[in-house]
Amino acid sequence: MPKPFLSIERMTQRYPDGQGGTMTVFENASFGIEKGEFVCILGHSGCGKSTIMNILAGLAEPTSGVVKMDGFEVSGPSLDRGVVFQNYSxxxxxxxxxxxxxxxxxxxxxxxxxxxxxxxxxxxxxxxxxxxxxxxxxxxxxxxxxxxxxxxxxxxxxPKLLLLDEPFGALDALTRGTIQEELLKVWAGTDQTVFMITHDIDEAILLADRILLMTNGPFARVAESVEITIPRPRTRTQIVEHPNYYAIRNHLVQFLGQRSKELAGKQSGDDDQRPETVRIDKTALVDEEPSAPPPLRAVND
Amino acid sequence: MLDNLSINKRAAILSIVMLVVGLLIWEAAIPAQKAVGELTEYERLTGGGAQKAGVPPPSQVIAKAWEELSNPFYDAGPNDKGIGIQIGYSIYRVLTGYFLAALVAIPLGFLIGMSQIAYKAFNPFIQVLRPISPLAWMPLALFIIQDSEASAIFVIFVCSIWPMLLNTAFGVAGVRKDWVNVARTHELGPLKTAFTVILPAAAPTIVTGMRISIGIAWLVIVAAEMLVGGTGIGYYVWNEWNNLDLTSVIFSILMIGVVGMLLDSAFGVLQRAVAYAE
Structure with missing residues (x-):
């Protein structure tokens, strides 16, 4: 398998828990991002999304593990990795x-x-x-x-990689909508690789090629990688009409509402924690049923 | 009628009224010297006809001010120089000591603000040295430097260094982490970060420290010049006191206030120039 453009390999982050022990935020997390891909990461607060972001930006060091971009190990901040901070900065x-x-x-x-x-x-x-x-x-x-x-x-x-740390978190819903579309327009003209943290499921579906889902911390991990099988260009009003939209959305809601808790707290042992790929495509019908373990729980129509 | 005027205009009118009333009370409070003809024989015998030294009325002070300000730069020997020359000497000393202090305090403050270790290492010295009255250094300075002029400048240096040092350190330490992260993600080197991010971010706090310092320096120079003598507005006040020329004393007190106000407002302008809203 060729190495992806950006690969995170066996990344572990531990903090002292203030009582002499350590608190493991995530352990042996591994995932990759392809060049030109727009990837969103979704998860509850405290699962280490921002920590991953800071490590990718080079503003923090992981306890162990490496981040490789274009084959080179990332260390320290760099102009190759641009960051949009939540509070604008x-x-x-x-x-x-x-x-x-x-x-x-x-x-x-x-x-x-x-x-x-x-x-x-x-x-x-x-x-x-x-x-x-x-x-x-x-x-x-x-x-x-x-x-x-x-x-x-x-x-x-x-930059080779653009990191967006909940860029619209502080904005009201209407403004958020227009800026999301502007972001899409700016991005569409480039082959810019984007990695974005968000709390907003609809935002993630609108923007991303792929959504990484994180379980709750401690011992959080990137459990699933959900492909967004909605063709581009997308607009907010059109994607809701697409047959895959609610199927994907329901899958995400189920994950965040329930399975992120069920899967939480499992120590990895020594395994690589690679996310499972989930592909939900109701337009492709039967020919290639994805190996998604959870059956679709809710269907729009 | 007054209701139509802006707040500023009304305040100005009130200020003028207070000034005039104050001056009138002052003028009226000075007992008039009786003419010789009105004195009783007893008063004449006990020296009542001689000129008595007293607090001069404002009219005399104003006349004195007019006289001095219409020729501020005359120089008629060591004990008779124009007010402009005296103030010029004081300002020269204040600015020299002050800028030497800034040259030390601002870089050092940067260091202390950037580094926890430097802060902790310097802090005990700062805490002990800061409360020392600058004039307490005067004997030591005179002994070591052996020059009264330089000693006065040294005293100004010592008194103006602390507010600038502490404010710079405080401002630099308080720069938002986000802005430093912006510099880091743009791969700015330490010097570039210091000048393009930290300095502008901390500038309002630093300039506030500079403004406090110039105020203190101007307070201290008067006392310092009373001690070292020779020239300067502080010496002038003391010299006129020795001459028992209270009119000149009052006039020079007012001039000290006016110059101090001008120095302060210059830094006020600077403060507005570097201010930013978040």
Whole structure:
């Protein structure tokens, strides 16, 4: 089997539990992401999603295990891995435009100032920020606009891997919807690999090629990898009409509501904890029934 | 009629009223010297006709101010220099000591703010040295430096270093982790991170420390110059006290206030320039 573009191999994270022992967040977690893939990770709080994100970003070190990208081991933060943080992390003393050029200047130090600015404006326009708005400071922008700037900053750097840490968590539902579609539009034009944490099932189905499901911690693991068998381009209003939508959604709800608890707390022994691939496709009918262990529990029609 | 004016205008009118009333009370509170002809024989015999030293009325102070300010830079020997020259000397000493202090305090504050170990290692010294009145250093400074001018500058250095040092350390230590992470994920080196992320993030706190320091330095310079003598506004106050020229004393007190206010508002402008809203 060829190595995927990004592979996480036997990653373990333990913290001291404050009583002299250790608390294992996850153990021997292994999974991979292909180039150009959009992968979302879903799981309850405390299962270590953010820890995985920080390790991928290079902001934290796992207790053991390796992360390989393009065949090379990841250590420390790098411009090859862009991050969009939940709280936007814009520098408040810089305008929206300067926040984006800040990133581009770091990425392409030998570009001329004009080229940097044109590139920044280009990406700001892609997320719908044009005109005088780009000269505003983050404090003068709404939450949705701030996250747009943050997304523009990350995409403008064209990193090999883009990490999104619950980017829409702090936004209201309506704003979230429009920015999700903008994110899709920006992403569609690229072969950008994206790894995103979210709490929102619908958001994950809309955006992802594949959803990784995590069991509850401690000893959390990536239990399933659910393929989203809904063709692109997707829009929020159209995907709900697709026959696979509710089948996938119900599977996810079942997992998060019930099986994430049932599967929790199992120590791995020494096994690789690779996720099981789940493929739910009601349009393909019988010809290739996936090896998904759970039968579909709820069906829309 | 007053209701139509803005709050600022109404406040200004109130200020002027307070000033005028205050000056009138002051003027009226000074007992007038009786003319020689009105004195009784007893009063004349006991020296009642001689000029008495007293607190001068505001009219005299204003006249003195006009006289001094219309020719602020004359120099007629060591004990007779214009107010502008005296203030100039004081400002020169304050700024020299102050900027030397900034050169030490801001980099050191950065170090202390960035590193837990440096903070813990420096903290005991800071805690002991900080409460020492800067003037207490004066004898030691005079002995070691052997130069009164440099000693005065040293005293300013010592008094203005602490607020800048502590505020810089506090500001740097308080920079949001997210912003540092932004720098890290953009692979900025330590120097670049310091200048493009930490410095602007901590600037409002640092400038607040600088503003406190310049205020303290201006308070201390008057006392320092009273001790070292020679030139400066502090020396001028003391010299006029020795001359029993209370009009000049009051005038110079007012000038100290005005210059202090100008220094402070300069840093107020700087503070607004580096401020940001989150």
């Amino acid at each position: 814009l520098l408040p003393w810089l305008s929206a435009l300067k926040n984006v050029t800040f990133g581009i200047k770091a990425r392409y130090p030998d570009w001329s100032a004009d080229k940097v600015e044109a590139h920044a404006r280009d990406y700001l326009a892609k997320v719908g920020l044009e005109g005088d708005v780009v000269y505003r400071k983050p404090s003068q922008l709404s939450g949705g606009m701030r996250q747009r700037v943050s997304i523009a900053r990350a995409f403008a750097n064209q």
